[in-house]
Amino acid sequence: MLSDHLCVTVVPLFNHLALEEQRLINQVAFHKVFEKGEQIITPDSEDRLAIVARGSMKVYQLSSNGKEQLLRIVEPGGYEGENMLFGANSHHLFAEALQQTDICMIRRTDFQALLQQFPQLSLKLLMFSAQKMTTLEQQSQFLMMERVEERLATYLMNLAKVEGGPHLTLPMRKKELATFLGTTPETLSRKFKLLAEKKYLTINRQQVTLLDVDGLEEMIW
Incomplete structure (x- = not known):
């Protein structure tokens, strides 16, 4: 079984935080193992962050005719759903395990309860989320060239x-x-x-x- 500390330290969204803050996040995180082909995120699933500790998952959306459109592959250290922690809708996305995959998950409701106790944590996470979005925009522009x-x-x-x-x-x-x-x-x-x-x-x-x-x-x- 994975240590509770692994998922938080492996993901860039959290590994810049102080050790005590990481421990606080670990208190609301839980692990689940998904077999190949199992869906990790669906439009009907509760809002949560899914961190890949081991294995990999595909993130996709469905076209108007119901066909899968692959968006990205998420491997160890990657994550999906961080916007859900702050209430943003991502209900068009699906995530599915490509092999036996260990996922560390944080429910939005649990995370928001933690933010009420430690509001300074939300400011730090918003900053890193903004940096991530900037990086993605730069990567997108680079891709176009x-x-x-x-x-x-x-x-x-x-x-x-x-x-x-x-x-x-x-x-x-x-x-x-x-x-x-x-x-x-x-x-x-x-x-x-x-x-x-x-x-x-x-x-x-x-x-x-x-x-x-x-x-x-x-x-x-």
Whole structure:
């Protein structure tokens, strides 16, 4: 069983706080193990922060036609739902375990009770949340300057983690994927063709097989 201290120290949202403040957070945190395929966050679940201590989870939303749209992969040290602690709605998001995953969770109601006792804690957490948002905005702007094939390679590598292997089924139409990656369908088709010519992958409609994972990783980095 994970120590109560592990989850708080592993996540950037909390590990800058004083040791005593971390201990206070541990008092309202609880652990749960999710098996592969189990949902960790759904639109119907109570508002809570989910911290990945071990394993990994995918975060996604559903398109208008009900298909999954992968948003990100959260690995140890990452978290989802911090906005819920402050009352912001994230009811369009889903999170699902990609393998047996240890999650440290903090309910919004428990956390708010802690804030009433120690209001200075909320100011610190709001500051770090603001810093996180600034970092995400900078990353987003940087992503827009990167080559489309790098964005595509990153997406496919993340999708491979979800699928658990090199054989992938694109979860959205290429037109939707192009919008998701910030490009046009024509450009996306050219980039798929380029990666296929370089023997990084094969593609047949919605079916993609990764042939050279190392090559894709080198392209990303």
